[in-house]
Amino acid sequence: MLKNTPTRFGFMAKSLHWISALTVISLFALGYWMVELTYYSPWYKPVPHWHKSVGILLLLATIFRVIWRFYSPAPSALASHSTPVKLASSLTHTAIYFLLFILMTSGYLISTADGRAIEVFTWFSLPGLGEFFPNQADIAGLVHKYTAYSLIVLSLLHGLAAIKHHLIDKDDTLRRMTRN
Helix, strand or coil: CCCCCCCCCCHHHHHHHHHHHHHHHHHHHHHHHHCCCCCCCCCCCHHHHHHHHHHHHHHHHHHHHHHHHHHCCCCCCCCCCCHHHHHHHHHHHHHHHHHHHHHHHHHHHHHHCCCCCEEECCCEEECCCCCCCCCHHHHHHHHHHHHHHHHHHHHHHHHHHHHHHHHHHCCCCCHHHHCC
């Protein structure tokens, strides 16, 4: 089943969720390593290129994911979940999307402050619009860094909550995102 049902996530939502999760973790690790590279490292040019390219693809996937969510709404919360749990879940998911868009916007502002386009592998270019405010690359860099750390922490808490639901509460929260 491609679309979500009232009780289960469909193939598209599950695929987008897990691809996004793996991509966010990979981009964080790559970014963490990348900032320590020196000019003379053989990785100095290819790694930022990969980071930006995959980041733009994640942006496109995230936009599609938001659109898909309107087309195929998420299943209802489990009846066993309390109101605070439902609220925490809703706020966490909203915050993750919000952080993703801040992260990708700040990455774009870093990369295009000098007016150059972002080359997405050899497939297409995302035009650069130049500097919108003084010290754009530096300010956007700080926003990017702290947003990335915030997103990783929130994603870790999200994952731990899913594991808690599975192992302690013994409910279907995690199963709805992993099984057919």
